[in-house]
Amino acid sequence: MAPLLEVERLGVRFHTDGGVVRAVDGVSFALAHGKVLAIVGESGSGKSVTALSLMGLTRSANTELDGAVRFDGKDLLNAPEDELRRVRGGGMAMIFQNPMTALNPVQRVGAQIVEQIRTHERISRSEAWERTVALLRRVGIPRPEVRARAYPHEFSGGMRQRVMIAAALSCAPRLIVADEPTTALDVTTQSQIMDELEQLCRESTVALILITHDIGLVARMADDVMVMYGGRVLEHAPADALFEDPLHPYTWALLRSVPRLDRERVGRLPTIGGSPPSLLNPPAGCHFRPRCPHSFDRCVEVPPLRESVDPAADGEEVRGKQDEGHLDRCWLDLDTKRRLRHLDRLDTQAVALACTDGAA
Amino acid sequence: MARFALRRLFQAVIVLFFVSVFTFLIFQVIPDGTPALRLAGKSATPQTIAAVVRQWGFNKPIWVQYADMMGRIFTGSVISYSEHVNVLSQIERGLPATLSLAIGAGVIWFVFAVVVGALCAVRAGHFIDRLLTLLSLTAISAPTFVVGALGLYFLAWRVHVFPLSGYVPLSQSVGQWFMHLVLPWISLSVVYIGLYSRVLRSTMLDNMHEDYVRTARAKGLSERKILIRHVLRTSLIPIVSMWGLDFAGVIGGGAILVEVVFNLDGVGQYAAESIQALDVPPLMVIVMYGAVLVVLIAALVDVLYVWLDPRVRLEA
Numbered sequence: 039m040a041p042l043l044e045v046e047r048l049g050v051r052f053h054t055d056g057g058v059v060r061a062v063d064g065v066s067f068a069l070a071h072g073k074v075l076a077i078v079g080e081s082g083s084g085k086s087v088t089a090l091s092l093m094g095l096t097r098s099a100n101t102e103l104d105g106a107v108r109f110d111g112k113d114l115l116n117a118p119e120d121e122l123r124r125v126r127g128g129g130m131a132m133i134f135q136n137p138m139t140a141l142n143p144v145q146r147v148g149a150q151i152v153e154q155i156r157t158h159e160r161i162s163r164s165e166a167w168e169r170t171v172a173l174l175r176r177v178g179i180p181r182p183e184v185r186a187r188a189y190p191h192e193f194s195g196g197m198r199q200r201v202m203i204a205a206a207l208s209c210a211p212r213l214i215v216a217d218e219p220t221t222a223l224d225v226t227t228q229s230q231i232m233d234e235l236e237q238l239c240r241e242s243t244v245a246l247i248l249i250t251h252d253i254g255l256v257a258r259m260a261d262d263v264m265v266m267y268g269g270r271v272l273e274h275a276p277a278d279a280l281f282e283d284p285l286h287p288y289t290w291a292l293l294r295s296v297p298r299l300d301r302e303r304v305g306r307l308p309t310i311g312g313s314p315p316s317l318l319n320p321p322a323g324c325h326f327r328p329r330c331p332h333s334f335d336r337c338v339e340v341p342p343l344r345e346s347v348d349p350a351a352d353g354e355e356v357r358g359k360q361d362e363g364h365l366d367r368c369w370l371d372l373d374t375k376r377r378l379r380h381l382d383r384l385d386t387q388a389v390a391l392a393c394t395d396g397a398a
Numbered sequence: 399m400a401r402f403a404l405r406r407l408f409q410a411v412i413v414l415f416f417v418s419v420f421t422f423l424i425f426q427v428i429p430d431g432t433p434a435l436r437l438a439g440k441s442a443t444p445q446t447i448a449a450v451v452r453q454w455g456f457n458k459p460i461w462v463q464y465a466d467m468m469g470r471i472f473t474g475s476v477i478s479y480s481e482h483v484n485v486l487s488q489i490e491r492g493l494p495a496t497l498s499l500a501i502g503a504g505v506i507w508f509v510f511a512v513v514v515g516a517l518c519a520v521r522a523g524h525f526i527d528r529l530l531t532l533l534s535l536t537a538i539s540a541p542t543f544v545v546g547a548l549g550l551y552f553l554a555w556r557v558h559v560f561p562l563s564g565y566v567p568l569s570q571s572v573g574q575w576f577m578h579l580v581l582p583w584i585s586l587s588v589v590y591i592g593l594y595s596r597v598l599r600s601t602m603l604d605n606m607h608e609d610y611v612r613t614a615r616a617k618g619l620s621e622r623k624i625l626i627r628h629v630l631r632t633s634l635i636p637i638v639s640m641w642g643l644d645f646a647g648v649i650g651g652g653a654i655l656v657e658v659v660f661n662l663d664g665v666g667q668y669a670a671e672s673i674q675a676l677d678v679p680p681l682m683v684i685v686m687y688g689a690v691l692v693v694l695i696a697a698l699v700d701v702l703y704v705w706l707d708p709r710v711r712l713e714a
């Protein structure tokens with residue numbers, strides 16, 4: 039079956055007063071029906087811009103987009119605005135980071151969902167209202183007939199995010215893009231909401247793109263993981279492969295900064311030294327080079343995103359004993375990476391364990 | 399909501415009380431304390447003066463005079479000094495002109511401000527925005543009487559588009575009523591259109607970058623619906639509250655100048671004439687009725703405000 043979403047060499051450039059910001063640079067990936075793709079990476083790595091660009095929400099006079107975004111086989115990147123509007127909130131829905139500001143403060147929450155339903159379907163106001171109430175019940179809002187008439191400020195953050203989820207589900211989407219949906223919420227609410235979101239996605243086989251800083255959440259939910267840095271994808275792999283055999287030095291650094299429950303730590307969690315690259319003026323070659331402890335002369339060229347191959351078998355390229363579809367963007371060869379990772383003392387099994395523990 | 403209304407009512411009564419005391423003191427006590435002399439005429443004998451004093455109650459203590467005056471205001475039986483006519487009937491005569499002027503201008507300046515402000519916001523930075531910005535700034539700095547005088551000179555005197563002055567009742571001729579009011583409306587509205595459209599433009603530009611607008615776009619709404627239902631709707635909140643205050647201000651005084659300039663013979667003009675004649679009773683009545691109206695409008699605007707911005711309800 040053809041993938042639900044195919045992104046090909048997506049590029050997003052913002053023309054600003056300070057110059058051209060290359061926020062997304064040649065991002066490609068595919069997502070099958072009902073699968074969960076997690077996008078991780080530090081702040082400013084281009085995750086949100088990627089997500090917004092999928093449904094044309096970065097379009098503006100100062101934005102230059104290239105590549106292709108095919109949803110259900112149709113290219114959205116160059117689609118006319120009215121075609122795009124049919125997809126937005128219909129086939130593809132979005133949940134934003136901050137539920138406190140994502141709802142219109144002067145409109146009843148029910149009306150905001152009804153508005154979305156009636157944008158996409160020709161049904162009566164009362165039918166749309168009934169469906170809204172049913173949706174609110176489904177996402178766990180008590181007394182939904184009453185609460186639908188309330189205003190956003192009468193809800194807690196968690197409840198508002200449930201409203202956003204209900205809105206996202208309202209027109210039977212095939213893909214939900216959730217951009218840090220729980221970052222603004224407290225820890226208990228976070229895990230409740232994510233449990234519910236996961237279950238809702240599974241039971242209606244909706245595909246999910248989940249942007250998050252929470253590696254534990256990734257371990258628990260994701261089928262695939264994409265690691266972004268400086269607008270590029272540095273590693274893209276099935277979740278278990280990424281946790282057991284992470285291949286990019288940036289991914290190691292990310293995983294090392296995960297809090298661990300299994301080991302007592304003295305002092306602070308290790309953070310990644312240095313700061314993310316300026317996208318106005320990025321370093322030449324691999325974007326991670328200035329911060330990478332393992333960089334060498336070749337790193338001034340941009341490495342391709344590809345499956346690591348074992349060049350050991352002379353000339354004939356032999357794939358390492360790794361999962362298929364495990365892509366990374368680094369010049370080091372497979373054996374060196376694994377050796378360096380070992381020397382770096384990144385205990386991948388412990389990380390995987392910590393992640394799943396943290397999620398449990 | 400009931401408690402909110404009750405508190406508002408209490409506040410209104412307090413406000414009206416103070417307004418009445420101050421007005422009474424200003425008009426009754428300060429301008430030369432013996433109105434009886436004026437009332438009795440130039441060649442009055444002491445007996446006539448004494449009779450006048452007794453008739454009007456000027457010999458009573460000041461708070462009794464105040465109470466009498468309030469009582470008469472409430473029963474609508476105040477008689478003016480200068481013509482000895484019932485003030486209320488005079489006011490009733492002028493009311494249609496004043497209300498036509500104030501309400502018409504209020505509606506005009508609100509509607510035009512919304513259109514101009516929204517247009518500027520949507521076309522921010524383009525030619526039309528710059529042009530309207532220039533016009534708005536000119537309008538804000540033009541005093542009402544200048545606009546009125548210019549309008550009169552060019553559109554009524556040089557080119558006879560509009561009549562020079564006077565008021566024609568709505569019941570008599572809708573067309574004439576309208577034509578007689580166009581210039582007064584414009585001179586009263588221009589400043590407010592300029593001011594409100596500026597405020598609306600900047601509020602809308604701010605609100606366009608709000609998260610909920612992005613949400614609306616992500617829901618698949620058309621740009622027009624986003625603009626009207628989400629951006630404009632929330633941006634009306636500040637100018638509605640401004641409108642309440644300014645409309646009350648027009649009723650409570652701003653209209654006088656325009657009524658006089660265009661000789662509309664409304665309540666404002668009656669007030670102006672009474673001031674010139676130092677005729678206290680009509681002034682008392684006009685000020686008190688004006689105050690009641692202003693307080694009522696303020697309460698109405700509060701209700702409107704709560705409807706526009708539900709977040710206010712919690713604070714009530």
Ligand SMILES: Nc1ncnc2c1ncn2[C@@H]1O[C@H](COP(=O)(O)OP(=O)(O)OP(=O)(O)O)[C@@H](O)[C@H]1O
Pocket residue numbers: 052054059061079080081082083084085086087088317
């Ligand atoms: N409209 C815009 N104009 C100019 N630059 C922009 C715009 N939107 C985003 N950027 C820049 O693009 C880069 C990527 O931003 P993005 O929001 O995608 O990061 P992110 O990975 O989502 O980070 P976070 O984890 O903090 O949400 C940032 O450097 C940001 O400043």
Ligand SMILES: [Mg+2]
Pocket residue numbers: 085086087217
């Ligand atoms: Mg982001």
